[in-house]
Amino acid sequence: xxxxxxxxxxxxxxxxxxxxxxxxxxxxxxxxxxxxxxxxxxxxxxxxxxxxxxxxxxxxxxxxxxxxxxxxxxxxxxxxxxxxxxxxxxxxxxxxxxxxxxxxxxxxxxxxxxxxxxxxxxxxxxxxxxxxxxxxxxxxxxxxxxxxxxxxxxxxxxxxxxxxxxxxxxxxxxxxxxxxx
Numbered sequence: 001x002x003x004x005x006x007x008x009x010x011x012x013x014x015x016x017x018x019x020x021x022x023x024x025x026x027x028x029x030x031x032x033x034x035x036x037x038x039x040x041x042x043x044x045x046x047x048x049x050x051x052x053x054x055x056x057x058x059x060x061x062x063x064x065x066x067x068x069x070x071x072x073x074x075x076x077x078x079x080x081x082x083x084x085x086x087x088x089x090x091x092x093x094x095x096x097x098x099x100x101x102x103x104x105x106x107x108x109x110x111x112x113x114x115x116x117x118x119x120x121x122x123x124x125x126x127x128x129x130x131x132x133x134x135x136x137x138x139x140x141x142x143x144x145x146x147x148x149x150x151x152x153x154x155x156x157x158x159x160x161x162x163x164x165x166x167x168x169x170x171x172x173x174x175x176x177x178x179x180x181x
Contacts (some may be wrong), residue, residue, distance in 0.1 A: 018116045105126060
């Protein structure tokens with residue numbers, strides 16, 4: 001493993017080619033992205049919002065935007081996918097407590113952008129970053145009916161344990177245990 005984190009942490013981020021052949025920018029979410037984040041959130045369907053937050057969520061408040069864009073990379077990391085100067089996806093990790101070896105991951109892709117491989121790409125990028133910050137396990141709470149998200153996690157290349165509780169899959173990804181090729 002290299003001694004420095006991937007270039008996605010550079011302010012310009014990186015450019016990635018998606019499965020449909022288009023190129024997008026992936027970089028860290030910053031406080032300057034507040035208006036873009038609001039526009040992204042406002043464009044989500046109620047169903048996408050429900051699948052991510054498990055309930056309808058009103059428009060983002062100033063406090064929400066400040067909290068969501070305040071990332072330190074170590075304990076709270078958020079990557080955004082930018083296309084034509086608009087956020088089309090967000091992925092993040094958040095540790096339950098400072099310097100914990102585990103972190104909860106979550107992904108949200110704009111309705112019209114789903115199925116392009118964005119969630120898969122973001123999952124791979126968070127996995128690539130995790131060892132630099134001492135993260136050895138990702139957890140994700142995924143509604144039972146959210147099969148696309150469950151499939152992204154299932155195909156991430158690492159051993160996963162899954163339990164069900166009240167219609168929610170609790171998925172634990174062991175980042176120290178890659179699947180055999």
